[in-house]
Amino acid sequence: MSGIAVLGPGGVGGLLAGLLARRGQDVTCLAGPATVDVLARDGLRVESRQFGTFAVRVRAAERLDDGVDVCLIAVKATQLADALERLPADAVGGALVVPLLNGVEHVDLLQRRYPGAGVVPATIRCESTRTAPGVIRHDSPFVRVEMAATGRSADAVRRFADDLTDAGVSAQVSDDPATVMWSKLTFLAALALLTTAAGAPAGEVRERRRDDLVALVGEAAAVARAEGAAVDAAAVVAFFDGIPAGMQSSMQRDAEAGRPLELDAVAGAVVRTAARHGIPVPVTSRYVDLLTDRSRSALPRDAT
Numbered sequence: 001m002s003g004i005a006v007l008g009p010g011g012v013g014g015l016l017a018g019l020l021a022r023r024g025q026d027v028t029c030l031a032g033p034a035t036v037d038v039l040a041r042d043g044l045r046v047e048s049r050q051f052g053t054f055a056v057r058v059r060a061a062e063r064l065d066d067g068v069d070v071c072l073i074a075v076k077a078t079q080l081a082d083a084l085e086r087l088p089a090d091a092v093g094g095a096l097v098v099p100l101l102n103g104v105e106h107v108d109l110l111q112r113r114y115p116g117a118g119v120v121p122a123t124i125r126c127e128s129t130r131t132a133p134g135v136i137r138h139d140s141p142f143v144r145v146e147m148a149a150t151g152r153s154a155d156a157v158r159r160f161a162d163d164l165t166d167a168g169v170s171a172q173v174s175d176d177p178a179t180v181m182w183s184k185l186t187f188l189a190a191l192a193l194l195t196t197a198a199g200a201p202a203g204e205v206r207e208r209r210r211d212d213l214v215a216l217v218g219e220a221a222a223v224a225r226a227e228g229a230a231v232d233a234a235a236v237v238a239f240f241d242g243i244p245a246g247m248q249s250s251m252q253r254d255a256e257a258g259r260p261l262e263l264d265a266v267a268g269a270v271v272r273t274a275a276r277h278g279i280p281v282p283v284t285s286r287y288v289d290l291l292t293d294r295s296r297s298a299l300p301r302d303a304t
């Protein structure tokens with residue numbers, strides 16, 4: 001398949017853009033002017049524990065003008081509204097749109113904004129960081145993309161999964177969109193809230209905040225099931241118990257660096273969906289309120 005646009009060539013987008021371009025795919029990274037200059041001059045450099053260090057040429061543009069087969073969206077939730085200005089609906093046309101943001105609500109937003117496109121529910125699991133414009137450090141010994149193949153986009157999803165596999169990415173195709181999105185969110189919301197609130201890694205929070213961990217996972221899993229997802233709370237807690245003790249969440253790293261948090265997209269979405277189903281989520285709400293207050297008080301006075 002040719003013609004892949006990547007909106008947001010950061011930790012996630014830059015890694016996939018680099019891996020796909022290395023296999024000969026025609027990749028265009030969409031970014032702001034400073035990053036476009038760097039990419040056009042130096043290309044992308046990926047330093048990966050799994051794939052080694054390599055540099056590749058990619059196209060770079062501030063806005064999508066030509067049609068593409070696939071469009072990956074890999075900005076943070078807090079950057080999405082601005083970034084989508086670079087992706088006009090007429091240029092996207094009938095492309096396959098694969099958003100890789102954490103959270104769930106962006107899928108509906110994108111389906112409304114790009115009615116002619118095939119917007120697919122998708123998630124990515126990896127640990128990857130944009131250390132400088134055009135420079136990506138990939139620390140996890142895996143990259144896993146899961147996409148839901150339903151309706152008219154099913155064949156395009158399978159073709160793109162083959163391209164990802166060819167590029168070294170572990171790509172799974174599911175026929176259950178709710179489970180794709182909510183199985184990740186159930187785990188991630190607990191990890192992000194606990195590690196960010198405590199300022200401590202997974203190993204510490206799962207011991208010291210055990211009751212909250214079980215409650216957070218139980219609440220999100222109840223919401224997930226109401227959304228039609230097959231999510232088992234005990235299995236998610238067991239998975240949490242198995243992750244490396246030193247693991248941090250990206251929300252925790254964002255909080256430590258003073259960057260905006262994806263709190264609303266990740267945990268706010270759990271609270272809103274719970275309200276729609278009439279499911280009480282008191283522990284999730286308490287953590288959301290705490291972190292919202294903290295990020296407000298961290299803002300400069302005239303920004304509040």
Ligand SMILES: NC(=O)c1ccc[n+]([C@@H]2O[C@H](COP(=O)([O-])OP(=O)(O)OC[C@H]3O[C@@H](n4cnc5c(N)ncnc54)[C@H](OP(=O)(O)O)[C@@H]3O)[C@@H](O)[C@H]2O)c1
Pocket residue numbers: 007008009010011012013030031032034035074075076077079082083084086100101102124125126127128129130132133134250262
């Ligand atoms: N990183 C991970 O390991 C990981 C794993 C799983 C899921 N996720 C999720 O994936 C999403 C992306 O995270 P990330 O860590 O890859 O973020 P990131 O490293 O901060 O990358 C975001 C990219 O978006 C670009 N960008 C920001 N505003 C833009 C705009 N208006 N127009 C065009 N480009 C813009 C940034 O450009 P510049 O380079 O110019 O700053 C940057 O390259 C998040 O929802 C995150 O939760 C991340």
